[in-house]
Amino acid sequence: MWINAILEYWLSSPWPIAIVIATAVHLTIYLVGAGTGTLLTTKLWPRFNIGRTLDPTPPRAGQLREEFRAGLVTCLIFGIVTLLYRPLCHGVWPGSWGQGLFQLLAFSVFNNLYTYSTHRLLHSRALIRYHRVHHRSVRLTPWSGYSVHPVEALIIGATLPVFMLFVPIGIGAAFFLHDLGMLYTTCIHCNYELMPSWPARHWLKRLIDDPAFHRVHHTQGNVNYGFPSRVLDRVFRTNKE
Numbered sequence: 001m002w003i004n005a006i007l008e009y010w011l012s013s014p015w016p017i018a019i020v021i022a023t024a025v026h027l028t029i030y031l032v033g034a035g036t037g038t039l040l041t042t043k044l045w046p047r048f049n050i051g052r053t054l055d056p057t058p059p060r061a062g063q064l065r066e067e068f069r070a071g072l073v074t075c076l077i078f079g080i081v082t083l084l085y086r087p088l089c090h091g092v093w094p095g096s097w098g099q100g101l102f103q104l105l106a107f108s109v110f111n112n113l114y115t116y117s118t119h120r121l122l123h124s125r126a127l128i129r130y131h132r133v134h135h136r137s138v139r140l141t142p143w144s145g146y147s148v149h150p151v152e153a154l155i156i157g158a159t160l161p162v163f164m165l166f167v168p169i170g171i172g173a174a175f176f177l178h179d180l181g182m183l184y185t186t187c188i189h190c191n192y193e194l195m196p197s198w199p200a201r202h203w204l205k206r207l208i209d210d211p212a213f214h215r216v217h218h219t220q221g222n223v224n225y226g227f228p229s230r231v232l233d234r235v236f237r238t239n240k241e
């Protein structure tokens with residue numbers, strides 16, 4: 001398969017080339033994800049009366065340029081941190097569907113713990129200066145998700161390498177999980193509620209962080225830290241619907 005050939009080449013390529021390739025992959029996901037998100041949430045869905053905009057005020061002057069610039073730096077940092085996958089990975093893909101499912105479940109649990117705890121630490125007095133860049137976006141846009149300080153980008157980029165210290169996964173799975181996370185982060189910053197009202201009341205919806213839930217974090221600051229799930233916010237009583 002061509003994708004396996006690229007991944008195997010990436011594993012054995014000199015490190016500057018590996019950084020360029022990894023950065024290009026993350027940048028493509030960032031640009032396509034946020035670009036598509038912008039098109040859908042500002043043009044297509046409103047035109048056909050699908051869903052609703054959460055905050056109808058326009059972004060502040062210069063916000064989009066600021067977010068875009070920070071997003072490019074974040075993708076470069078992700079590209080550099082991705083080098084850590086090389087000594088930590090085991091093969092390319094999981095050996096079986098069962099193994100893949102186990103890795104996905106293990107990562108889901110780890111990811112929720114990692115994001116909740118690092119996000120709360122970033123709100124501490126010692127680290128808040130590294131998180132203020134992200135909170136400059138109060139009226140969110142799909143570009144807000146990766147508008148972060150380089151230190152925060154390092155912490156986010158380290159999610160998979162830290163996980164790989166505990167659970168061995170293939171290089172393809174590592175790229176897949178990181179870039180899936182990038183798309184999800186773009187979604188929760190898109191300032192758009194897509195769900196009709198009946199699934200919005202469904203118990204499953206109340207467990208998963210969505211754009212409305214994450215928006216409350218950006219407007220109030222000290223609630224709704226968790227993603228992708230709201231479980232830890234419920235456990236530690238930091239959730240606000």
Ligand SMILES: [Zn+2]
Pocket residue numbers: 134144145189214218
């Ligand atoms: Zn955010």
Ligand SMILES: [Zn+2]
Pocket residue numbers: 119123131135217221
């Ligand atoms: Zn925050």
